[in-house]
Amino acid sequence: MRENDTRENDVILQTVSKIAVFIILTFGMYLFLSGHHNPGGGFIGGLTLASAVILLYITFDLETVNKGIPIDFKMVAAAGVLLSTLSGLGALLFGANFLSQSFAYFDLPLLGETELTTVVLFESGVALGVVGVVVTILINISEDV
Amino acid sequence: METLITLLVGVLVSTATYLLLSKNLIRIVLGTAILSHAVHLLLMTMGGLKGGSVPILDDGTETYTDALPQALILTAIVIGFAVTAFFLVLVYRTYQSVGTDNLNEMRGSKDE
Amino acid sequence: MNNILVFPMVIPIIAGVSLLFFRSYPSIQRWSSFISLLVVFFISIGSLEAIRRNGIMRLDFGGWAPPYGITFVGDSFAMLLVSTASLVSALCVLYAAFAGDKKREGAFQYPFMLLLVAGVNGAFLTGDLFNLFVCFEIMLLASYGLMTLGGEKKQLTEGIKYVLINILSSWFFLLGIAYIYGTLGTLNLAQLSQRIAEAGQPPMLTTISILFLVVFSLKAGLVLYFWLPGSYSVLPTAISALFAALLTKVGVYALIRTFTLLFYHEPGITHTIIGWMALITLVGGSIGVIAFVDIRKVAAYNVVVAIGFILVGLAANNEIGIQGSIYYLVHDIVIKALIFLLIGTIIYLTGIYRLDRMSGLITNYPLLGWIFLLAALSLGGVPPFSGFVGKLMVGQGSITAGQYFLAFAAFASSLFVLYSVIRIFLNMFWGQPMVGKLKQVHLPFGMMVPLIFLAVITTALGFGMNALTPYVADASNVLMNPEIYIEGALENE
Numbered sequence: 001m002r003e004n005d006t007r008e009n010d011v012i013l014q015t016v017s018k019i020a021v022f023i024i025l026t027f028g029m030y031l032f033l034s035g036h037h038n039p040g041g042g043f044i045g046g047l048t049l050a051s052a053v054i055l056l057y058i059t060f061d062l063e064t065v066n067k068g069i070p071i072d073f074k075m076v077a078a079a080g081v082l083l084s085t086l087s088g089l090g091a092l093l094f095g096a097n098f099l100s101q102s103f104a105y106f107d108l109p110l111l112g113e114t115e116l117t118t119v120v121l122f123e124s125g126v127a128l129g130v131v132g133v134v135v136t137i138l139i140n141i142s143e144d145v
Numbered sequence: 146m147e148t149l150i151t152l153l154v155g156v157l158v159s160t161a162t163y164l165l166l167s168k169n170l171i172r173i174v175l176g177t178a179i180l181s182h183a184v185h186l187l188l189m190t191m192g193g194l195k196g197g198s199v200p201i202l203d204d205g206t207e208t209y210t211d212a213l214p215q216a217l218i219l220t221a222i223v224i225g226f227a228v229t230a231f232f233l234v235l236v237y238r239t240y241q242s243v244g245t246d247n248l249n250e251m252r253g254s255k256d257e
Numbered sequence: 258m259n260n261i262l263v264f265p266m267v268i269p270i271i272a273g274v275s276l277l278f279f280r281s282y283p284s285i286q287r288w289s290s291f292i293s294l295l296v297v298f299f300i301s302i303g304s305l306e307a308i309r310r311n312g313i314m315r316l317d318f319g320g321w322a323p324p325y326g327i328t329f330v331g332d333s334f335a336m337l338l339v340s341t342a343s344l345v346s347a348l349c350v351l352y353a354a355f356a357g358d359k360k361r362e363g364a365f366q367y368p369f370m371l372l373l374v375a376g377v378n379g380a381f382l383t384g385d386l387f388n389l390f391v392c393f394e395i396m397l398l399a400s401y402g403l404m405t406l407g408g409e410k411k412q413l414t415e416g417i418k419y420v421l422i423n424i425l426s427s428w429f430f431l432l433g434i435a436y437i438y439g440t441l442g443t444l445n446l447a448q449l450s451q452r453i454a455e456a457g458q459p460p461m462l463t464t465i466s467i468l469f470l471v472v473f474s475l476k477a478g479l480v481l482y483f484w485l486p487g488s489y490s491v492l493p494t495a496i497s498a499l500f501a502a503l504l505t506k507v508g509v510y511a512l513i514r515t516f517t518l519l520f521y522h523e524p525g526i527t528h529t530i531i532g533w534m535a536l537i538t539l540v541g542g543s544i545g546v547i548a549f550v551d552i553r554k555v556a557a558y559n560v561v562v563a564i565g566f567i568l569v570g571l572a573a574n575n576e577i578g579i580q581g582s583i584y585y586l587v588h589d590i591v592i593k594a595l596i597f598l599l600i601g602t603i604i605y606l607t608g609i610y611r612l613d614r615m616s617g618l619i620t621n622y623p624l625l626g627w628i629f630l631l632a633a634l635s636l637g638g639v640p641p642f643s644g645f646v647g648k649l650m651v652g653q654g655s656i657t658a659g660q661y662f663l664a665f666a667a668f669a670s671s672l673f674v675l676y677s678v679i680r681i682f683l684n685m686f687w688g689q690p691m692v693g694k695l696k697q698v699h700l701p702f703g704m705m706v707p708l709i710f711l712a713v714i715t716t717a718l719g720f721g722m723n724a725l726t727p728y729v730a731d732a733s734n735v736l737m738n739p740e741i742y743i744e745g746a747l748e749n750e
């Protein structure tokens with residue numbers, strides 16, 4: 001789509017987004033991790049991460065980005081849903097209800113006492129699912145415009 | 146405040162109805178999007194607007210807002226997003242293969 | 258705690274999602290989806306027996322006790338439908354596997370089918386109004402995908418209507434949920450039932466119940482069936498059979514559930530309206546089945562008539578009528594899948610979908626012909642096939658309730674249905690063969706297997722109705738006595 005009008009000048013967009021993508025990705029991770037005790041979580045974290053990818057697609061064209069990130073986002077979505085469901089089923093192994101979660105405190109090197117929980121697995125599944133679905137939909141709409 | 150939001154819901158619903166009744170497919174898609182947002186607002190209003198602090202356990206807060214409508218709205222927004230996106234793709238593909246986005250011109254089959 | 262309840266929804270989801278990774282291996286796709294649905298069937302049969310012995314099962318997701326958490330409540334009614342739906346969808350998948358539509362298989366046909374079943378099973382099992390909405394949406398999103406898979410022009414234009422009408426009905430559903438949450442402050446079905454009973458269903462709640470009636474009627478095709486024949490007749494065979502067997506039935510399930518568990522205090526208003534709607538559906542559907550010569554349209558209008566028939570039992574609002582509805586619902590899931598598969602097979606073999614353009618098929622395909630006759634008789638409710646008991650009990654319930662007119666309309670509609678399918682049989686299968694033995698299209702035996710299975714099931718259900726009786730009795734007992742459901746769904750272990 002973009003090779004037809006190479007004359008367009010979007011130096012500013014490209015320069016800014018090269019930096020902005022990393023800021024967005026970091027912010028997305030922050031939202032994702034802070035979801036444990038504060039507003040945030042897998043869904044909005046995933047949306048933010050997806051917006052970084054979409055910014056890349058807007059700035060550069062589909063082919064360039066696909067070369068750089070050779071991932072089929074449908075598969076990302078599938079892996080996410082699978083991870084979430086399986087993490088819910090994992091509770092069954094311990095005789096608990098479906099989707100039960102637990103947490104414990106561990107003494108990790110460098111980090112000190114840290115709370116680790118199984119919700120992270122579920123939430124990362126949600127995040128992956130959101131990233132996959134959102135990017136897939138947008139690629140689908142824009143593929144042959 | 147609740148009255149104001151309810152009025153807003155009414156305005157959104159009438160806008161959406163107007164859009165849905167048009168012949169143009171893109172307007173219909175926009176109509177469904179606005180319609181779903183109207184009902185999200187209604188869900189929020191029905192649960193009661195701000196009555197306390199953020200529904201996260203914290204020291205020093207007595208009352209919390211009802212978290213359930215928010216959870217419902219979040220789910221409904223996700224579903225609405227997926228449906229709208231699908232509908233948009235569907236409309237676009239139809240436009241490509243039929244060659245028109247006017248519903249009147251689309252009823253072409255002889256047994257209708 | 259009964260984790261087994263979650264499997265009818267989770268197994269299809271896991272199987273469907275994992276199949277996305279095996280896009281280029283059609284045989285893995287076919288067989289793993291068939292086997293996973295079969296596993297769901299056996300699990301649900303096991304839980305059905307457990308429910309009959311030990312009463313209603315409940316699962317609180319994540320250990321959050323009701324009414325706060327998400328719950329799945331399995332009573333006999335829900336589980337009976339889950340097991341029938343799983344078995345029938347497994348057979349539809351089997352048909353699709355042998356029909357082998359390469360283009361659609363590559364476009365994730367099986368994952369969509371599995372997600373559809375997951376949504377349907379979830380809708381049957383959920384104990385929460387909002388989850389019912391979510392499961393409806395999972396089912397509908399999968400059905401949108403299946404509806405437009407392949408992307409033929411006719412499919413796309415019908416798909417737009419189908420999607421639009423469902424978006425609107427989902428909107429009304431959310432509206433109803435918002436109103437009911439605003440008035441009663443809960444969405445758990447059991448707690449809603451308690452609170453409505455305490456309030457004695459004032460006019461406000463009756464109005465909301467009418468809103469739900471409209472929503473579920475749109476999904477079920479009760480009166481508001483105008484979208485149904487068009488969209489069902491553009492689908493490929495296996496998918497149309499799946500739609501005809503499951504989608505409208507979920508709407509019927511929701512109608513029966515809400516109007517026996519929640520809004521049963523004003524039957525003079527709500528159930529009378531349901532009765533009138535059933536009557537209109539019966540009349541409209543009966544006109545449809547005899548008016549069309551397109552056999553796909555005839556089959557689609559047969560779905561409509563059956564919906565009207567099942568709801569005659571709900572309108573009667575007595576134990577025997579509800580029992581008849583349950584029997585008929587189970588029978589209808591099986592027989593609609595069979596009829597749609599048969600019609601699809603005829604079109605596959607001849608390429609003709611007008612019943613006056615073909616004759617003498619029975620000389621070419623004798624087995625297909627006899628199965629069609631059997632299906633036609635079963636559909637018309639002729640004893641000893643499975644439709645008979647349901648029809649009998651619905652009629653009995655209707656007469657007990659004093660709704661003679663409705664009972665008459667229900668039986669008259671059966672005659673129209675029987676006439677419509679026998680007309681297809683006489684026109685297409687009987688008479689002078691039009692295709693020579695040598696020129697006839699080869700019918701793979703694999704495609705016949707699901708048809709034979711479904712025919713055996715409908716015959717076995719007819720002869721062995723007694724085996725089903727304890728489960729149906731338990732189901733109708735729970736439906737007629739909401740306090741059993743409430744106790745099962747709310748009491749803490």
